[in-house]
Amino acid sequence: MLWIQWDRATRGPVQQGCVVLLAALALACAMPSLAGSVTPTSIKYPIVPDGTHAGKDVEQPIEFPHDIHTAVNKINCLYCHNYARRSKVAGIPPTSKCMGCHSVIATDKPRIKQLTEYWEKKQPVPWKKVHDLPEFVHFPHEKHLKKFLFDNEELVQNLSVDTVAPVCAACHGDLRTMTVAKKVKPLNMGWCVSCHKANGGPGDCWTCHK
Amino acid sequence: MSGNEIKYFRPALGSGSPTQAAPLPSIKRRDFLKIMGWGTVGVTLAGCDLPTTVTLEEGKETVVSYLSPEEYVIPGIGVWYASACLQCQAGCGIHGRVREGRALKLEGNPDSPVNRGKLCQMGQSGVQTHYNPDRLSKPQLRKDGKLVDISWDEAWKVLEEKVGAAADKSAGARVAWFTGTVSGHQAVLIGEHLDALGSKRHFVHEAINNAVGRAVNQDVLGEAMPRLAIDKAKLVLSFGADFLGTWVSPVHFATEYAKFRSGARGVLVVAEPKMSLTGANADLWLAVRPGTEGELALGIAHALMKSGVSVPEAARAAVTAYEPAKAAEITGISVQRIEQVAALLKQHSPSLVLAGATVEGQEQGYQAASAVMLLNVMLGNVGKTIVSRGEFPFPQLKPRTGNTRDLVAFAAAAKDKALDVAFFYGANPVYTAPASLGLVEALQHIPFKVVLTQFPDETAAQADLVLPVASSLEDWGTHVADYQPEQGVITFQQPLMEGLYPGTPGVGDALLKLLKMREAQKYGAFNDYFSYLQNAVASLPEQYKAGGLTNKQLWEQTLQKGLLTVDSAPGSLKTNVSAITLGEVKTDAEYPLRLIPSPRLGLWDGRHANIPWLQEAPDQISKVVWDSWAELHPSTAARLGVQEGDVVEIASAHGAIKVKVYVFKGVHPDAIAVPLGQGHEDYGRYAKGLGVNPLKILSPAVDAKTGELALYSTRVKATRTGVHEELVKEGRDNTSQRGRKLVATITAEQFRRTEGV
């Protein structure tokens, strides 16, 4: 570690326990044998307001198959998008995370070869942004996940990609049915406000406007 | 490396073999940058939050992911790194907020005993020095009289030919370094480089310095820079020492000042010819005739003597000679005031008396500053508010403090054709040297001038080779401030982000490269300055590894804190007063006014004139922005027939400048004050062509004892030009509260009753 991070609150290096914990949790969820295959119907999900968006098919540098990872391999959304739980942005997973599996799995597939090429050249993958908000909007992923996922007792009891995906789907659509992501919700102010009203979110302008 | 003395930390203590302990790390400096995923194409922003015109359309913007980030690097969350502020020489520690690979905001490091978590406006602006749009990105070589961009390979090749192994060995002694104040391992390596060349020519120049005061301290107290306990003083009497703004360690002194003003609340008396920021906070402000502060100090000493305070024998004659009535006549401060100040000093013990640039910058500056120091001796302040700081345990790392004597000496050496090669770093002498020194012409006699700089400044314009260096937020380093607070401290500088311009070396890296050209065997083992510093920390004496710290732990802990506290046992100060002789105060009928080239907290000596925030920050007193001005007393202005905004020509025997008038009562009628910092002929879009540089028309007179330029002694005349331009100020002419309770006031007596201790 060349740069030493300084945590202003604790006057010490940042605690990294949570990272390890999350990784373990995500891994556990990724194992089909551990995750319940039946989704309890009583789990409360956010009430999603009406409204759709006819999204474009975005051409990505690598055609990432969300469906294979989630619907087939049952990998939890948060395993890759693990920043979402701790930061305002969900983030694109670092290439090292992809390589964690794909240095051994499916190395002969063309998309993986493409990925390995980026990795070996030490170049980040130039993904195209699909879901975006205006720069004057403050949207913290972590608080939304806390309310709808981590504070959702029953969901936490039954963590699996199939229980988590509907939470993400409120804004992103059901990625279990897509290869590369496509914008299917309006993500405009009226839509956000309807959702806040329906689910008891704050109504103060400055909560979201920055 | 065995057998070679690499001089850092330990050898000065004279025991053991310093460099055996630590194996050289194999990590390359740039490795940590590579893993952040921006490869070789300079800076690509990870994350997506750069506020700009954005499109929400899907697939139009790229979002760059990290390749393999550290665990703690999370998009959207700021990470703080400790480093060092290099905006002046005070040695403040900083914390820099970094998000998505960009340094965004600097704060003071709460662990630094220098600035205690606080940061002045110059420090805050460090990010604008770093991201400045006028930074140089490519080396330039003079070809056919013009500077042209060259590759880094060519630049290093040229250096190899001129000063490397390929150069004539005997010519080494004709190589010089000309720098601003440098300390820490940077100073060590500059010394090593000169040693390797067989040269002793290291010129250290700062236009804002306290070299004369250091000389007085050394002679009287036995320590050049003792600790000044402002917080312990019950009264501070400052003769032009702007300790809240531009003197020695402003942020540190401001934190002390806050303590000084709380509780029992000390009294601040300031005597100076032009009101400084410190003067603007005084309880009693005295407009002293410029160049007569020494006489005022002796007049006060005389009044003290009359009231029974004993005078050291050596100074008795001088004190006896200046009865208050005589001092009053010379200084323009009334007898009653002089006696009042003496009474206040007697009443408030311990006190602290400080001499600043207006005292020191005279032809008898040393004598005048000695007269001020005499007051401390007489009042028994030495040992109470002026305390020994002790010897810094690693003398090699101590700062080579800047002065103006070296500037004069350098100009002379150049004129004498004594130099073949000159390296410039951290100084801009072509801007700060008075024209009367003839520096620009003298530089023509140096065949090869290398300027290490971030910016196209005036000195770079004269260079034969310009080497752009990394900004302070991209570089490694160690720094030791001349003024050390209660705890001795080495401040550590680490990069906050990837360099903006690939190839621009850190200063330490450039020095190592130069050293390798000369002594490949000795320095070849160091991959870079980073490994050199790591090695230096590893070779610290055992006492720094208490509790079984490994070298790695010590290194990481030091970087985390951003500093290393060192032990230095305070000794005791002497009070070695010698005779003081003040000559006649000269007058000059042709040039009736004294020019005060007043320093500003903000633009400093002109080095921050390229920072837009600081150009747009109003001067603390005049509230002028983006300009120069001449402060004139209303009576002087009336005599000249000028008002605010009228342009006057200020002429000395050595040149003239034209500048707008600002009429202000806080300046003595015999003085005309023009702030430092503007009048750049180069230095990028924000600095170029604004205002005037008062340093240009200064006389080359020096202080008789120390040889320092007498920066405040130049006599000038002012004449109206008939031209009028609006002076751009914040708040326009809003200087009166017009009877409203905006700034309410309470008496100190009442304050002490309700909040005193």
Added chain:
Amino acid sequence: MSLDNLTKDWSRYRKGIEEGGFHNYQHRWGMAIDLNACIGCNACSTACYAENNLAVVGKERFSKGHYMHWMRIERYWDEDQAKAEFPTQGANFLPMLCQQCGAAPCEPVCPVAAAYHTPDGLNAQVYNRCIGSRYCSNNCPYRVRYFNFWSYYESAWPEPLNMQLNPDITVRDKGVMEKCTFCVQRIRTAKDAAKMENRKVKDGDVTTACAQACPTNAIHFGDLMDAESAVTKLWAKHQVKRHDDEGLPVSTQHKQNPALRGYRVLEELNTDPSVMYLERVREELA
């Protein structure tokens, strides 16, 4: 303010301001600025530029009053010394920023409710709602609202200066009014962090850029609803009270002991500022 206020109950909301503002604050962010400690050095002002993406407008536009000093240092000279040859004392420095009034004159005049009162007691400005009528700044007795007469993105942040821009706060465009927010982005971050730990924001979790930079610690920032916060204690010590506190009568200094230093600027206008100043102290030596 919720959208409900705007769409259904706008007139009642505006009247609420006239009647003394809100009484159910979640927080009320406040300051205490000690003029005995302030040295007028400008560190706060530059820190504000660095934190809040304030545009540098340049000399020409500055001369027209277009500057963006959310935090500025006013400097006054003593009036009783008007006839003296020299000032015998220093200046009177006054750090002036948005006072985040409890009954803010700027809020009810906004035709589009871009200026409104938050449940944290802040005078908010929603930039992308603002239409640039400038009524608010004309109605502000403290002159602390600043208008973007131009679009400064290109001129104030030529590359790579734009890389310094704080992503937590917008760059305001032409035609928009802007003002001090008490570093609302820092407050937001602190609140988000506290929420993630299921607790309330506690004293010391958040401070403004100006308070953090101030070399003499003249600026104190905190939650006036938090009885344990340092700023609440300072207000109490100097016997300055907010209007919403127990329905006190307005337009008065409430302090029993006139020797105490607390006061609010232009308090007689009944604006209920959230910034308490502590009087400057003068030695009587002249």
